[in-house]
Amino acid sequence: GESVGLHLPTLSVQEGDNSIINCAYSNSASDYFIWYKQESGKGPQFIIDIRSNMDKRQGQRVTVLLNKTVKHLSLQIAATQPGDSAVYFCAENGGATNKLIFGTGTLLAVQP
Amino acid sequence: DTEVTQTPKHLVMGMTNKKSLKCEQHMGHRAMYWYKQKAKKPPELMFVYSYEKLSINESVPSRFSPECPNSSLLNLHLHALQPEDSALYLCASSQYFSGQGDTEAFFGQGTRLTVV
Numbered sequence: 114g115e116s117v118g119l120h121l122p123t124l125s126v127q128e129g130d131n132s133i134i135n136c137a138y139s140n141s142a143s144d145y146f147i148w149y150k151q152e153s154g155k156g157p158q159f160i161i162d163i164r165s166n167m168d169k170r171q172g173q174r175v176t177v178l179l180n181k182t183v184k185h186l187s188l189q190i191a192a193t194q195p196g197d198s199a200v201y202f203c204a205e206n207g208g209a210t211n212k213l214i215f216g217t218g219t220l221l222a223v224q225p
Numbered sequence: 226d227t228e229v230t231q232t233p234k235h236l237v238m239g240m241t242n243k244k245s246l247k248c249e250q251h252m253g254h255r256a257m258y259w260y261k262q263k264a265k266k267p268p269e270l271m272f273v274y275s276y277e278k279l280s281i282n283e284s285v286p287s288r289f290s291p292e293c294p295n296s297s298l299l300n301l302h303l304h305a306l307q308p309e310d311s312a313l314y315l316c317a318s319s320q321y322f323s324g325q326g327d328t329e330a331f332f333g334q335g336t337r338l339t340v341v
Binding site: 147149154155156157158159162202210211212213215216217218 | 229231256265266267268269270273281315317319321322323328329330331332333334335337
């Protein structure tokens with residue numbers, strides 16, 4: 114069936130470095146994508162979204178890139194901080210509704 | 226206010242108990258969702274309400290019964306649960322569910338449910 118997956122289950126980076134979290138999606142009908150951050154014991158927190166008519170979108174210290182040709186999504190975090198340590202999920206909408214399908218998640222561990 | 230509030234934060238219940246989880250949002254969102262999340266796994270959709278009507282039931286067992294009393298409230302009634310139902314139950318809301326453009330879904334902090 115259709116699925117959203119991540120290449121790396123765990124990513125360890127040094128404080129101050131840039132982080133890149135990747136996500137592959139397989140539903141070509143998906144036209145809306147979201148990145149969520151989930152800290153331990155908390156609900157997912159919206160970080161940034163992107164629609165399929167865009168290739169790149171920037172927020173504060175974060176950038177999402179969308180490559181529709183290879184069905185790939187990435188989240189770039191600049192100057193990673195200890196507070197960025199969390200599990201990051203990508204999610205896609207499947208194209209028809211706002212029914213979000215979540216990827217498996219990547220644990221980002223920031224080393225001081 | 227971009228907050229989705231869930232109560233209680235923690236719940237321990239026996240397999241013969243009846244309990245309810247509550248969710249509230251005041252963002253004027255017309256779509257509300259229940260998700261179940263097991264440890265180290267992504268959230269899995271259970272139910273979707275759109276304009277207070279049930280739009281999606283992802284083949285959830287009948288021991289979980291959702292209710293949407295009005296556009297701001299969403300409940301999940303629990304009865305005769307099993308230990309494997311222990312999980313984090315997340316409520317979310319978004320402006321719309323379908324046909325009117327996609328918008329981000331905001332999540333509550335969840336209810337940590339333990340069935341003993």
